Amino acid sequence: MATEHAASHTRLPRHDAPDDLLPQYGCGPIKFDGGSNALFERHLLFDNVLAPSEIGNRERYEAIARSVRDILSQRWQQTEETYNRENPKRIYYLSMEFLIGRSLRNNVLNLGLDPLARRFFNETQLDELAILAEEPDAGLGNGGLGRLAACFLDSMATMQLPAMGYGLRYEYGIFKQTIVDGWQREQPDNWLRRPDPWEVARPHLAVAVELGCSFEVRGGNLKAIVGVPSTLLGIPYDRPVVGYGGKTINTLRLWASATPDSFDFQEFSAGEFVGALAERLAADTVTRVLYPDDSTSMGQGLRFVQEYFLVASSLADLVRRFRANNSDWNDLPDKVAIQLNDTHPSLAVAELMRILLDKGNLAWEESWEITRRTLAYTNHTLLPEALEKWPLRWFELLLPRHLEIILEIDRRLREELLARWPDDNDRAERASIVERGGARLVRMAHLAIAGSHSVNGVAEIHSRLLRDVTVRDLAELYPDRFNNKTNGVTPRRWLLLSNPDLAGCINEAIGDRWVTDMERLETLRPLAEDGGFVSSVRQAKRAAKLRFADWLKSQAGISVDPDTIFDSQVKRIHEYKRQLLNGLRIVALYRRLRENPHLDIEPRTFFFAGKAAPAYHVAKVIIKFLNNLGDTINGDPATRDRLRLVFLPDYCVSVAERLIPASDVSNQISTAGYEASGTSNMKFMMNGALTIGTRDGATIEMAAAAGEENFFLFGLTAEQVATSRGWYSPWWHYENEPETRAVLDLIMSGHFCRHEPMIGETLRNILLAGGDPYMHLADLASYMEADMRLQSLYSEPDAWTRRAILNIAGSGKFSSDRTIAEYASDIWNLEPCLVR
Ligand code: 26V
Secondary structure: OOOOOOOOOOOOOOOOOOHHHHHHHHOOOOOOOOOOOHHHHHHHHHHOOHHHOOOOHHHHHHHHHHHHHHHHHHHHHHHHHHHHHOOOOOOEOOOOOOEOOOHHHHHHHHHOOOHHHHHHHHHOOOOOHHHOOOOOOOOEEEOOHHHHHHHHHHHHHHOOOEEEEEEEEEOEEEEEEEOOEEEEEHHHHHHHHOEEEEEEEEEEOOOEEEEOOOOOEEEEEEEEEOOEEEEEEEEEEEEEEEEOOOOEEEEEEEEEOOOOOHHHHHHHHHHHHHHHHHOOOOOOHHOOEEOOOOOOOOOOOHHHHHHHHHHHHHHHHHHHHHHOOOOHHHHHHHEEEEEOOOOOOOOOOHHHHHHHHHHOOOHHHHHHHHHHHEEEEEEOOHHHHHEEEEEEHHHHHHOHHHHHHHHHHHHHHHHHHHHHHOHHHHHHHHHHOOEOOOOOOEHHHHHHHHOOOEEOOHHHHHHHHHHHOOOOOHEEEEEEEOOOOOEOOOOOHHHHOOOOOHHHHHHHHHHOHHOHHHHHHHHHHHHHHOHHHHHHHHHHHHHHHHHHHHHHHHOOOOOOOEEEOOEEEEEOOOOOOOOOHHHHHHHHHHHHHOOOOOOOOEEEEEEEOOOOOOOHHHHHHHHHHHHHHHHHHHHHHOOOOOOOEEEEEOOOOOHHHHHHHHOEEEEEEOOOOOOOOHHHHHHHHHOOOOEEEOOOOOOOHHHHHHHHHHHHOOOOOHHHHHHHHHOOOOHHHHHHOHHHHHHHHHHHHHOOOOEEEEEHHHHHHHHHOOOOOOOOHHHHHHHHHHHHHHHHHHOHHHHHHHHHHHHHHHHHHEEHHHHHHHHHHHHHHHOOOOOO
16 A cells, blocks of 8 residues: 655665676676777677778677677676566566667666776777767657656666566657758657667567457558457567666566467468468557657557557566466565556556456456555646547457456446445546446546556646546545655766766765765755855856757757856647747847847857657647747847757757756746656756746755755746636736737747748737637746846856755755655565675
8 A cells, every 4th residue: 555654765775886797797807908808899890790991880889889788698687587586576667668768878887887988988099979879869758758767767776676667669769850941850760770789689488469359551550350369479678777886787678569470371371471461560560669649649549559568468478477486366466566657558457357367267356456456557647638548449349358357347436436425426427437428438547546556646746636636536535545756867867977077076075975875965055155166066067068069069060159048948849838938938038138239138048959749730830939939039130149049959868968967047837737747857956957947746846855045936836827727818918018918919920930920820829819728928927037036146156056056955856766765665565686
């Protein structure tokens, strides 16, 4: 049962160089002498069978990565061996997304091989940056939810928890974004075009996934062939998850879909040559591509099959492992915890019930008890359009046995609701799993809540709104299940790796134990008054800005001035995240400057980055507007020396690793009540940016941790948003606030979109005619006021840096180690398992 109690923090290992690691490697200690490391040279020459003259940076990258994998492979295998031997309780993290980014530098760092790597690049004189850039940025996720899963894997391995991630091996990750004429264009991300040195295929561990119908691919869509059952194969591909210190190396197991060979033989013998190949095509299609829309559950049949494929493959795999070491099904909840990352894998409720009922031959009550005690569910959004509901018809076609089970769960749930609130049929209807009326739909969040012992949101405010508003009826029925786990991010990737200057300066001041014990950053607080430390933190920020400016120049030919404020908003483009509000602020500053060229304002560079779902038209217009706005202010002689706007294309983990350390200001400006948590907010904070933002998501807790006086908070609270929504009118602000009116008039005059009247029209619709559902205009004046406070602080460099230090000092809570410690103690009841 989940509790609200603070976790007893699982103790983290000190980072010792993994001295026991190298000797374990079969060839003895690795030598990097004279630039001729045997391991590297061997991979370089033999893996691709190339002449030395044909070898380029891609081959060098592969050879280095393969060498690192050689070094970690024995420890990886020992980790699994230890788990098998000791049979501890394990946590399985099920997620449709893992936004991994690049692995080479991260693995080198976590293995403690950094000094060796530095020596290697020194001696060989190879171009380190060019070689690292050869690794594709593994983009198997859309945004926050997928990146959170990757941070959690890092923390679980670092904390030596027996954990495994389960996901899908998409052949194409999140699309590549280019900006053409200001518009987003999508290109496929063929990240597996070249062999991936990190993955290990394990075809001998393939599992069968049974479906109630067959498929063919028509016009890019999956079409069901009714009444002809079929089988998919799930092939596991394992990736190492190296804990910091290299002691534990856990596994991320990604499933690829394939056709069982038996199919082909039967079909061939019947002369169905083309039919057999089409079958193979349909099976391969299942894990072809990540769905790039994180805001609408659009009723895509292929997505439904993907979700079941993940669940069925993963449960078959973990149940097989459980059965190998345990004989009694009743021990499952003591040996296995399964965390559902949003509702995407929530078919696990029905699948586990099916396994227990049909394979274990257990009774309903016993099966239900085991299922509930094993599963736990995390909610990541309250947006109604993102809450998954699948047509009941699809269950009939594809998963008839699961449908029977879900209908029985639904029947019992309705019975329970009516027993508790007799005659309250409305409540039973609202809280049930199957939504009636019209085409029947299965509410996946309700299924997940009914079938789990823990339901958590990802920040205090979000967990409260989830419980009190979004699923209130179920929360009243099962109050003990609901709890909060405020998100966190891994300080290894997001500080130590991405910001060496700042990390070095912290190390010098307080040592390096913060890397696995972020609460230690608190001891920096008094140093905010230490002139020497203040100046070294300022220098670190400047170094990060210079590094970023150099990179931007070399990559995109764009020059930015490190002496300006770097003011960033980077995240998926969504109306609720209000990139448009930021645009309005920039237009207001631009106007002020044009009205009064002598205005004393701090020179500033605004950075935007983020992708829009390909079918989200309004979000694409927002991107177009921001690009046009940039063209205008960057080209206007009246402003271009003091305001610049840069839209960085193709936001991804690697871009974030460069921009976040270089930023002075972090914009977290969602309409209060809409951003579940946010996680970039935390990365900015630990890198010494100051936040200008609304009281939403985890930003509220960040401000509390740093002291609200060290934040630039503004705008309506979630309560104010909820209570004013009924009577709110953007027109009032347009008519009564001169600057708001002038900003909108300037936009609608076509000043920024001269030959594109559609843009101004769309913005007018969003902000005025359409009623401004995300209440941009309600918050603009207070955003401008907070921005003035921010600018005046920036004009006092010491005072600014002091606040930055107080932010860094308060950021310890937002380590994913803290989050995982809470999951482990409150939800999973899980202990570390030391390898060997
Ligand atoms: C929803 C859907 C709907 C159907 C098709 C594909 C798809 C893919 C992803 C999603 C998930 C949307 C929810 C989400 O990403 N939430 C974000 O989770 C972060 C980690 O908890 C949190 O910091 C962000 O505030 C929250 O927006």
